[in-house]
Each structure stands twice: as C-alpha cells, then as structure tokens.
Amino acid sequence: MNTENIFNWLHISDFHQGMRSSEHLWYDVKGSFYEDIxxxxxxxxxLDVVIFSGDLTQQAQKGEFDAVTKEIEALWEQFKSVGQNPSLFLVPGNHDLERPKAHSPVAMALQSWTNPEVVEAFFQKDGPYVDQVKAMFKNYSQFLNKLKSSKIPLLEDSVGVLPGDCCGVWKKGENSVGLIGLNTAWSQLTNGALQGKLELGIKQIHHTTKQHISEWASENHANFLVTHHPAGWLSPKSESDFNLEVNPLGRFTAHLFGHMHESIAVQEDYGDSEVKRSFQASSLFGLETYGEKKERRHGYNFGQIDFSNDVIIWWPKRAEQRAGAGGWxxxxxxxxxxxxxxECVTYKIQLNKKKN
Structure with a gap:
C-alpha cells in the first residue's frame, strides 16, 4: 500500500494500570489487541502515531508508571516485529496525578478562579501554583523522562508551563499534522461529581506552542487537539473559553479525548462547510464497571487522514469476551x-492548503 499521502493513528485511553481486580484479564486480552493492530x-x-489520552495509571504511583512503561515497550516490540516504529503522543488524566491537600496553593486558587488576577498569577512559570502542579505530576513527569531515554520515539517538539501540555508535528513528504496536548486533569483534585467544574487556562495552549496558536496551526495541513476530558467537564467559563479561544472553528481537524469509557464520533455542522469534530476513545482496559455501576467498554480507535481524497476515517474497536467459550x-x-x-465512518474534511 502506498502510504505517502496517508496519516494513520491509534488512539488509546484509560488503561488504569494498578486496578488489581482486573489486572489478570489484561494479559488475556492483549494478545487479541496485538493481533488486531x-x-x-x-x-x-x-501506524504513524499512537495517541494515549490519559489515565495511564490508577493512583499515579511510581510502580504503576513503571508497569505502564513495560507495557508500552512490549507494544513497540510488536510494532517492530512487523517493521513499524510509530511515534507516541501522551497527555495525563485525572488518575495520573497525586492529589494535594485541601489547603494547597492550587486548591486555594481554584476557589477564586473567577478572579482574573488569580488566573494570571497561576500560570507564572516560576510561581507557587505551577510548582505545586509539577509536584502533583512528579511521577508522570519522571515516567515521560524515562520514555525519552528509551527507544520509544515521543512526538514532543515543545512543552508548556504545566506538565502534560505539549505539542509536536508529524511530517511525511509534503504532508504535516500538528498535535497539541493540553492537561485538563490538573484541577480534578478530589473524588466526586466534578463534571462541569474543571478549569482550563487559555494560556496553556499559547505557552505550549511558543507562538501565536493560529500561526502554529496554519503551518500544518491538519491539526489535532488531545485532552483527557471532554469539553463538557469544564466549568461554564472554561468551556466557553475552550470553545471560543482554544478550539474555535477551523483550527483543529478533530478533538480527541477519553475519560468517558466509550467510543463516540461527533461532527457538529455550523454551516458554510464549517464543522467541529470529536473522537472519544473507550477504556483500553480496567474494571468492568465504573461510577454508579456503568458498563465500561474496553476498546480503542484507529483513524486515518487520506490527504489525496481529503477525508478522515474513524474505526472504533471493542474487546469482548466470547460467551460460553471464553477468551477475548x-x-x-x-x-x-x-x-x-x-466498520468505520468517513468524513469529508477541509485541509490547510497553504503549504501546497
């Protein structure tokens, strides 16, 4: 197959390494996972890029991240066995941070998040808030550094102020795809019903690209935004900022995320061929249920941009136990x-032609 004008990705999410009650089941299902890939x-x-949209671990413990490293290395051995070496693009989830005490600087700042001066001070590079967030994601950052010293190719050209904020550009021939990852998990500091209560700062995306985001995006034929949470988990103000300033019409080809443990593809039509598109990934593996005994779908997604035909294709996959016979x-x-x-859904897309 001629893949010169093709960009292929695998999107996985919510592995929850450390869920001991189901850990043994992963060893049964991953053989089928490898074969399907x-x-x-x-x-x-x-595959060109593997996108992992957070919740790599269950409790953000060093041993859990060490186990995730081994799983990633094992997956890349499978890739290498068939002559592949895709890049890896990561963002953290709310299970990938160690939550601080209730009176921590971050927790106190969130109580006054509507104050513009607090928001401005929060993203100061050497300020107490950023230092606290870095401490919360210490094990995640050490995990990333370990990956960087391995033979796993990370797609990370630039990082932002907060751990997990990053961007990179995939290139092949005349084609390029930009990926921006934003940490939406840093404000999920407690258990409980936090949907509609998380915060995201507009400065996160500007610090990450080191330049005006529109200029960065215009340099690529297509762009993806990757977060752990869907936009609906943000507070009303942060969700508005997200929709208007971070993910406005025309900037991203799609928004990729996880957290909700099921696969969903959504294309919202705003008229004049303007759309917003989102792809949600299932839980790669973990407990059978979550929350109020909701079923967790085990699975992942494949995707493809065909630059020759201006289309994007999305394949959601699901792992199922064979009833009666056993196995996956x-x-x-x-x-x-x-x-x-x-099997899949295909959307017509508008690619950035400025570079042609």
Missing amino acids: KYHCLKFGD TIRPDTGSLPRQQN
Whole structure:
C-alpha cells in the first residue's frame, strides 16, 4: 500500500494500570489487541502515531508508571516485529496525578478562579501554583523522562508551563499534522461529581506552542487537539473559553479525548462547510464497571487522514469476551457508528492548503 499521502493513528485511553481486580484479564486480552493492530496495519497501512489520552495509571504511583512503561515497550516490540516504529503522543488524566491537600496553593486558587488576577498569577512559570502542579505530576513527569531515554520515539517538539501540555508535528513528504496536548486533569483534585467544574487556562495552549496558536496551526495541513476530558467537564467559563479561544472553528481537524469509557464520533455542522469534530476513545482496559455501576467498554480507535481524497476515517474497536467459550475477541464497535455503517465512518474534511 502506498502510504505517502496517508496519516494513520491509534488512539488509546484509560488503561488504569494498578486496578488489581482486573489486572489478570489484561494479559488475556492483549494478545487479541496485538493481533488486531497487525491486521489493521496490513489492511490500511502502517501506524504513524499512537495517541494515549490519559489515565495511564490508577493512583499515579511510581510502580504503576513503571508497569505502564513495560507495557508500552512490549507494544513497540510488536510494532517492530512487523517493521513499524510509530511515534507516541501522551497527555495525563485525572488518575495520573497525586492529589494535594485541601489547603494547597492550587486548591486555594481554584476557589477564586473567577478572579482574573488569580488566573494570571497561576500560570507564572516560576510561581507557587505551577510548582505545586509539577509536584502533583512528579511521577508522570519522571515516567515521560524515562520514555525519552528509551527507544520509544515521543512526538514532543515543545512543552508548556504545566506538565502534560505539549505539542509536536508529524511530517511525511509534503504532508504535516500538528498535535497539541493540553492537561485538563490538573484541577480534578478530589473524588466526586466534578463534571462541569474543571478549569482550563487559555494560556496553556499559547505557552505550549511558543507562538501565536493560529500561526502554529496554519503551518500544518491538519491539526489535532488531545485532552483527557471532554469539553463538557469544564466549568461554564472554561468551556466557553475552550470553545471560543482554544478550539474555535477551523483550527483543529478533530478533538480527541477519553475519560468517558466509550467510543463516540461527533461532527457538529455550523454551516458554510464549517464543522467541529470529536473522537472519544473507550477504556483500553480496567474494571468492568465504573461510577454508579456503568458498563465500561474496553476498546480503542484507529483513524486515518487520506490527504489525496481529503477525508478522515474513524474505526472504533471493542474487546469482548466470547460467551460460553471464553477468551477475548476484537470487533468493530458498531454501537458507536452511525446507522448503516458496519466498520468505520468517513468524513469529508477541509485541509490547510497553504503549504501546497
């Protein structure tokens, strides 16, 4: 297959390494996971980037991150066995930080987040707030540094002020895809119903690209925004800032995220061929239920941009136990697809042609 004008990615999320009650099941399912990756790549072309949208661990402990490192290295051995070496792009989730005490600087700042002076001070590079956030993500940052010293190619050209804020550009021939990852987990400091209560700072995206975000995005044919949470988990003010300033019309080809433990593809039409597109990944593995006994779908997504035909294709996959016979199988997650689609969904997209 000629892949010169193809960008292929694998999107995984919510691994929750450290959930001991189901850890043994992962060893049963990952063989099917490996085989499905090989099958997909043989049919649709080699992977270019693996995107991991957070919750790598359950409690952000060093031993859990060490175990995740071993799983990533094992996955890359599978890639290498079929002649592949994709890049890895990561953002942290709310299970990847050690939560501070209630009277910590970050917790106190969140109580006054509507104060512009507090928000301005929060993102000062050498300020007490950033130092506290760095301490919360210490084990995650050490995990990243360990990966960087390994043979796993990280797609990370620039980092922001907060741990997990990063960006990188994938290039092949004349084509380029920009990826920006933003840490949406730093304000999830407690358990409980926090949907609609998390915060995100506009400065996160500007610090990450080291330049005006619109200029950065215009240099690429396509761009992805990667977070752990969907926008609906942000506070009303932060969600408004996210929709208007971080993810406005025309900037990103798609927003990729996890956290909700099921696969969903959404394309919102704003008229005049202007759309916003989001791809949500299932939980790669973990407990069978979460929250109020909601079923957790085990799975992941493949995606592809075909630059020759200006389309984006999304394949949701689901891991299922074989009823009665035992063992695991990987199938298309048809419940996540539009009607009359049995394997994938294809959208026409507008690529940035300025570089052509």
